Amino acid sequence: MLRLHPYRYHRPRELAGALELLKVHAGNVMPIAGGTDLMPNMKHRLFTPGHLVSLKGVEGLYGIEERDGEIWIGACESLTSVASAPLVKRYYPSLAFAASTIANPMIRNQGTIGGNLCLDTRCTYYNQTHFWRQALGFCLKRDGDVCHVVKGGTRCVAAHSADTPPVLITLGASADLASTEGTRTIGVEEFFTADGVWNTARKPHEVVTRVRLPKPPAGLRTSYQKLRERKSVDFPILSVALAVAMADTDTVASISLVVSGLGAKPRTIGQLDDIAAGRQLDAGIIEAVAEQAYRQCHPLANIIVDSDWRRAMVRVYVRRAFRDIQSKSEAAA
Amino acid sequence: MIEVIELTVNGDRHRIGVPSHYTLLETLRYVLGYTGSKQGCDKGDCGSCTVLVDGVPTLSCILPVQEAVGHEVTTVEGLAGPDGPHALQDAFDICGAAQCGFCTPGVLIAAASLLRQTESPSRQEIKTALSGNLCRCTGYTKIYEAVELAARAAREGRKPSELVQR
Numbered sequence: 001m002l003r004l005h006p007y008r009y010h011r012p013r014e015l016a017g018a019l020e021l022l023k024v025h026a027g028n029v030m031p032i033a034g035g036t037d038l039m040p041n042m043k044h045r046l047f048t049p050g051h052l053v054s055l056k057g058v059e060g061l062y063g064i065e066e067r068d069g070e071i072w073i074g075a076c077e078s079l080t081s082v083a084s085a086p087l088v089k090r091y092y093p094s095l096a097f098a099a100s101t102i103a104n105p106m107i108r109n110q111g112t113i114g115g116n117l118c119l120d121t122r123c124t125y126y127n128q129t130h131f132w133r134q135a136l137g138f139c140l141k142r143d144g145d146v147c148h149v150v151k152g153g154t155r156c157v158a159a160h161s162a163d164t165p166p167v168l169i170t171l172g173a174s175a176d177l178a179s180t181e182g183t184r185t186i187g188v189e190e191f192f193t194a195d196g197v198w199n200t201a202r203k204p205h206e207v208v209t210r211v212r213l214p215k216p217p218a219g220l221r222t223s224y225q226k227l228r229e230r231k232s233v234d235f236p237i238l239s240v241a242l243a244v245a246m247a248d249t250d251t252v253a254s255i256s257l258v259v260s261g262l263g264a265k266p267r268t269i270g271q272l273d274d275i276a277a278g279r280q281l282d283a284g285i286i287e288a289v290a291e292q293a294y295r296q297c298h299p300l301a302n303i304i305v306d307s308d309w310r311r312a313m314v315r316v317y318v319r320r321a322f323r324d325i326q327s328k329s330e331a332a333a
Numbered sequence: 334m335i336e337v338i339e340l341t342v343n344g345d346r347h348r349i350g351v352p353s354h355y356t357l358l359e360t361l362r363y364v365l366g367y368t369g370s371k372q373g374c375d376k377g378d379c380g381s382c383t384v385l386v387d388g389v390p391t392l393s394c395i396l397p398v399q400e401a402v403g404h405e406v407t408t409v410e411g412l413a414g415p416d417g418p419h420a421l422q423d424a425f426d427i428c429g430a431a432q433c434g435f436c437t438p439g440v441l442i443a444a445a446s447l448l449r450q451t452e453s454p455s456r457q458e459i460k461t462a463l464s465g466n467l468c469r470c471t472g473y474t475k476i477y478e479a480v481e482l483a484a485r486a487a488r489e490g491r492k493p494s495e496l497v498q499r
Contacts, residue, residue, distance in 0.1 A: 002375040004354040008334060009399045032397070039356070039395035040376035056400060104465025105443070106383055106392045232464035233378055 002043035002129070011054045015061065015178060015209065018053050022205045023180045025051040031207050033061075033076055034111035036103070037119050045130040046120070046142050061114070061209060064088065073211045075114025080105070082113050082164070092171055092213060094222035094241065098163045101226065104233050114208040117165055117175060117188070121158035121196045121264055122235055123149065123302040141197050149302045156196030157300050159237075159261055165192065166241035166258040166266045167224050173213045179206040189268060196264035219246045223324040225317045226261070227310075236261040237303055238313050240293075242321040244281065252276045255289060257321075259314060262299040269293045281326075290318040338402050342367060343411030357401045358382045358393035361408060369409035369438045373467075380466035383439035384408050390446045390465075409438035412445060417492075420483040421445055424493040430479035432470035440466045444480045452488055454480070 012018045022029055029051040032038050041047050055061055061076035064085045071087055082088055083100035102108055102116070125139045125148040138144025140156055147153035168188040175191055177184050188211075191201050202208065216222075221244045226236040239261045247253040255276050260266035275288045299310045336353045339346060342365060351360050358375075361367040361384070373381035375394050382394040385407035393401075412419040421441050424430070431437045440463060447454055447462035454462070459480050460473075468476065486493040 001372060004356070006334065006352070006354045009336075009353050009397055011399055035395055035397060035400075036377055036392075039397070043376055052397070054397070054400065104380065105462060106380065106390050106465045107377060109389050110391060110396065233467070 002040075004039075004042055005045070005048045007049060008051050009054065010051060011057045013057055013059070015058050015207070018055060018058055018207065019178060019180045019205070021051065021053045022207070025049075026205055029053060030204075031055055033115045034078065034107075035115075036107045036111040037115060041120060041127075044128060044133075046126070055114075055207065069215055071213045071215070073113055073213070075117075075208045075210055076112050079108040079111045079113065079116060079164075083108065091216055092167075092222070094224045094243070095164060095167045095171065095213075098167045098224040098226075098241070101224075102163050103235075113164060113211055116162045117168075117191065117208055117211065118200060118202060119160075119162040121156070121199050122161045123156075123158035123196070124304055125149065125302075126158055149300050155194075157263060157302055158196035158199075159302050160192060160199055160264055160266055161235040161261055163224070163226065163236060163239060166239055166260045167222075168211065168213070169258045169266055169268060170222065170241045170243035170256040171213055171216065172256075173211055175208050176210045176212065177202060177206045178209045179203065183209070185212070189266075192265045194263070194265045199264045217245055219249075220244070221246065221325040221329060223321040223328075225321045225324065227313055227317060237305055238262060238299075238310060238317060240314075240317040240321050242318070242325065244325060246281075247278070250280050252279055252281050252285070257289065257293060257318065259293055259297050259318075262297055262310070263302075267297060269296055281322075286319060286322040289322070290315040293318045336399070338398065340365070340398070340401060340406065341404070342406045343408060344405075351398055353399075355398045356394055357384070357386075357391075357396040357398045357406070360398045360401075361393060361406075367408050367410055371435055371438055373435065378467070379436070379439075380443065381436050381439040383442045383466065385442055385446060388446065388449065390443050392465075407442070409441055412441060419445065420486050420493055421448070421480065424479040424483035424486065425476075427493055427497050428475050428479035428482060430471060430475040436466055436468040436470075440468065440476060444476075444483070447480070448484055448487060452484065454484055456481070 030049040032052045033055045062074040064073050079099045089096045126141045173188045223242045225240045227238040228234040241258045243256040245253040255272045257269040276285050294315045297314045299307050334353045335350045371381035373379040377392050377395040384393045387404045482493050
């Protein structure tokens with residue numbers, strides 16, 4: 001039995017009311033949507049706010065629609081809705097697929113796309129009960145000042161573990177944030193920072209209100225692959241999102257590849273255009289891209305899995321993403 | 334702080350006082366006495382606390398109770414009708430799909446939701462629908478067989494017990 005700490009629960013109907021509550025109780029309040037990440041974390045005493053502001057009752061945070069040449073997804077749309085929405089399936093199949101693989105069916109019913117963007121980073125030494133963490137000695141992400149992953153480390157290396165952000169980055173998506181000070185739009189890639197303690201650009205009093213996706217270029221081929229211990233429930237311990245823009249049926253225009261589940265920030269693999277742009281998508285290119293990804297990824301022991309093996313899997317999962325793209329375009333032909 | 338809320342569980346309306354930091358599961362078990370939904374991992378991993386909220390399978394152990402206000406909650410106690418057990422309950426009995434029984438209430442709820450959406454679920458659809466419900470006894474095979482039996486019985490408008498010789 002994991003008891004929650006006492007808190008007051010607010011359920012505003014309007015976004016303005018929610019933002020006001022976040023301002024009034026600043027320092028002692030958190031927004032909550034699906035709660036599938038926050039509730040277990042509170043039960044582990046990783047967060048103990050005196051006030052929770054529920055966003056589920058705010059009507060303006062729903063809807064999946066086409067607007068101004070973009071697709072807008074309201075932050076409170078459930079992951080089940082994102083996975084099954086016709087607009088998402090039609091334009092962004094890799095996003096629909098990524099959402100459909102998150103955790104388990106109930107978590108997808110409750111968890112939201114906005115919440116998935118704001119998912120707290122994860123680490124073996126962090127996602128544990130207060131009792132467990134106290135027994136080992138607290139870590140620098142919460143309550144302590146040492147890192148159990150990197151001896152002598154001063155920077156938290158807990159892993160970004162959400163499924164949709166890597167895909168959103170490959171699709172060039174951005175997120176709208178709102179606070180009492182106003183609204184702003186930020187690219188999903190820029191939304192994340194390399195600090196495991198708080199790995200997003202969201203300030204505590206800000207709320208993600210929507211995700212915006214540009215219409216994909218014609219012939220964009222996408223895939224999402226992930227590695228986890230079980231095929232359900234578990235968070236990814238490695239995830240690969242791939243989007244290949246084609247100049248024509250055979251020639252690559254550009255490749256966007258994001259690898260995550262390893263460190264605090266989803267890693268956009270660089271220097272791929274030198275390898276692939278203007279060339280035919282063949283086994284040689286795929287192997288060169290997989291090698292480039294392998295070189296740029298350095299997983300640490302933030303979960304109890306052999307780090308060399310996890311790194312070796314980067315190559316394997318990048319290859320699988322390409323194979324997935326190839327088999328889909330063959331099926332379509 | 335105690336909050337007074339109104340909760341509809343299995344069609345019955347309850348006006349109750351609950352600590353404002355209670356989950357739906359804690360309210361069901363410790364305030365209202367619906368102990369069918371189980372408190373397993375208590376952090377959203379195991380599925381034994383699964384209930385329906387407006388027909389949608391939901392983990393009650395990580396749902397703040399306030400989020401259930403104004404919605405219809407169905408627990409395992411609400412599955413059986415006046416004419417006897419739900420077809421799934423009958424089928425689970427016949428197939429031996431419950432061993433220790435701890436995961437069973439959550440499994441029944443998730444399966445009941447599947448059968449409401451699909452008349453003839455494939456084995457893969459059943460596996461996916463139950464992929465958030467962990468069972469450490471059965472190895473799942475008998476659970477899948479029971480769901481298939483219940484689905485067949487529902488399609489034929491009969492009781493599972495009428496389809497199987499015991």
